[in-house]
Amino acid sequence: MPTSDPPTSDLSVTPRTVPPADRPDGDRRASDQHAAGVAGPSPTSGTGTRPGTGTVVAEEQAAPVPDPEPRPRRPVRVLEVLGRMDRAGVELRALNLLRRLDPAEFRLEFAVTSGAPGSLDDEIRELGSEVHYCRVDWLFPIRFLRLVRQVRPDVVHSAVATFSGVVLALARVGGVRRRIAYFVSSADRHGTSLRGRAQRAVGRWLLDRCATDIIAVSEAAMRGLWRETWRLDERCRVIYNGVELxxxxxxxxxxxxxxxxxxxxxxxxxxxxxxxxxxxxxxxxxxxxxxxxxxxxxxxxxxxxxxxxxxxxxxxxxxxxxxxxxxxxxxxxxxxxxxxxxxxxxxxxxxxxxxxxxxxxxxxxxxxxxxxxxxxxxxxxxxxxxxxxxxxxxxxxxxxxxxxxxxxxxxxxxxxxxxxxxxxxxxxxxxxxxxxxxxxxxxx
Structure with missing residues (x-):
């Protein structure tokens, strides 16, 4: 009486063991490969019985089609927001970074909230980047959202103190996924007047809700512009300034x-x-x-x-x-x-x-x-x-x-x-x- 074959799945089969002498040469080779741990032809979803043997076998699979060549990755587009591109610490550091960046990895452009040309503008353009003039006034939200749609940045990196809260809120509305507040001083310009304190509070409130990352050049800058308990916020990190040697x-x-x-x-x-x-x-x-x-x-x-x-x-x-x-x-x-x-x-x-x-x-x-x-x-x-x-x-x-x-x-x-x-x-x-x-x- 023939023995029943074990159940098979759509993806693989386990052939019934038969004596070597009873197997055709192809089955013997498959068994030898199985015993040696060598993979044979990959099975397909179909199964069948080889005539004359009663052995369940897998149908041979066609050669796999090679994957297409991977598409080259688009460079990360970064829009850095500063006051004006003059020869000062954060601006010069940004220019040095622009010189160093691999354009296949990063595309760095600048938006200046003064709306005024700076002494570094021409050099920035010679390096293949751009300076966008986006003056802060009552039309600033419209200008900045239009700029975001034009540049389509992956990252907005804002270094304009607590006003970065407004910048990053607009970046969020514009669909920018990574929104970074960058503190380069230990104080803003709002002062201690009632209006100044209100502006600072609104900026921080917006930052708390819209910033994905909060970076400061020192612990003092983090405490001064953010909060004393900054270490409890996983978004916060101090990255010290660096100089070219x-x-x-x-x-x-x-x-x-x-x-x-x-x-x-x-x-x-x-x-x-x-x-x-x-x-x-x-x-x-x-x-x-x-x-x-x-x-x-x-x-x-x-x-x-x-x-x-x-x-x-x-x-x-x-x-x-x-x-x-x-x-x-x-x-x-x-x-x-x-x-x-x-x-x-x-x-x-x-x-x-x-x-x-x-x-x-x-x-x-x-x-x-x-x-x-x-x-x-x-x-x-x-x-x-x-x-x-x-x-x-x-x-x-x-x-x-x-x-x-x-x-x-x-x-x-x-x-x-x-x-x-x-x-x-x-x-x-x-x-x-x-x-x-x-x-x-x-x-x-």
Whole structure:
């Protein structure tokens, strides 16, 4: 009596075991392959019985059709929202990142809420990107939504303080899936008035509901613009600013030729203050501290570097004339090679009222130039990891500031000390490579 075959499925079959002598050669080969763990032809959904054997076998399957070539992945489109593309910390860092990005991976464009052209616009366009002017007024929502439909970004990366809440709310309406708030300062411009507090509260409320990621350049910036309990929010992350080290190395190498003196003593002490024209940068205090230093008979000069505003420049010039130091102050305007300027300076002076993490401090440390700064929390975070930073409260007298400046400039750093300073920065978390890796990881 024939034995019944085991049940079979639509996808595979298990043939009944028969003695080798009773099998045709094909069955014997299949059995040998099965015993050796070698896969034979893949079965199809049909089954049948080979004539003359009573053995259930699978019908042979046609050769599989190869998968089509995968489509190349579209680059991630990022729209970064800033105030104006001038030579300042966050804007220069964005430009450096644009130079580094692989266009097959990322497409970075900029929207400026001032609606005004900046000094970096032409260079951005030469690199194949674009600057979109989107001025903040009552038509801003319409302009920005139109821009989102035009650019179709995968990411909106907004660095306009708590106004980023409005930007990211509009990005959400426009269907942008990744919406990043990027805090680069420890305070916004709304102040402590009732209106200012209301604007700040609305911005934070919108951020809480519309931001997918919240990034700050320092813990101080995160606490100042977001909240003290930021560590409990899984969207929050601190990514320290980074600096390019190659220009620093070039600046140090150009500091002198072999055998030349380290410093030209006829130049005396050169103090540099680098900032944009903004009351928060407190250029007035820099002039006052410098005047106190000159009153100590220190042969010094002050370079005020950065974009000039005619009204502010007139105010600073009048102050310098009253203090008797107008002939010792130079307004240089914007300077492209900041590392070379810093390497040729005796001291970087930082008198800002608020900062997130000033990149210029990192640039000074990378060429071994000492820093005298207001005791800002972001600067203190740098000082915890790198030497070369001295801080004083802004409430301290100009005499104390000038005493400290004289002490820091008494002995110029040697060439080897500058090189060692750059090596320390390279081993720190404040490099452009680290910053780029962490930012693009969030974008991805």
């Amino acid at each position: 190659e220009p620093s190395g070039v600046a140090i190498a150009a500091r002198r030729r072999a055998g030349e003196p380290e410093v030209d003593e006829s130049d005396g002490v050169t103090v540099v203050h680098i900032a944009r024209p903004d009351p928060l940068k407190n250029r007035v205090r820099a002039v006052e501290v410098f005047a106190a230093l000159r009153a100590r008979s220190v042969p010094a000069r002050l370079r005020i570097v950065g974009r000039q505003d005619p009204a502010e420049t007139a105010e600073l010039t009048a102050l310098a004339e009253r203090l008797g130091v107008a002939d010792d102050i130079e307004f240089t305007g914007e300077v492209r090679e900041i590392p070379r300027l810093l390497a040729g300076s005796s001291l970087l002076l930082v008198t800002s009222l608020h900062e997130g993490m000033p990149t210029v401090v990192l640039e000074a440390l990378a060429v071994g130039t000492p820093v005298l700064s207001a005791d800002l929390p972001g600067v203190s975070e740098i000082a915890r990891l790198l030497p070369g930073v001295t801080t004083l409260p802004l409430s301290a007298s100009d005499v104390l500031w000038s005493d400290t400046a004289e002490m820091l400039t008494a002995i110029p750093p040697t060439l080897e000390q500058r090189r060692e300073a750059m090596r320390l920065v390279r081993r720190s978390p404040f490099t452009m490579d680290t910053w780029q890796r962490d930012i693009t990881a969030v974008w991805s």
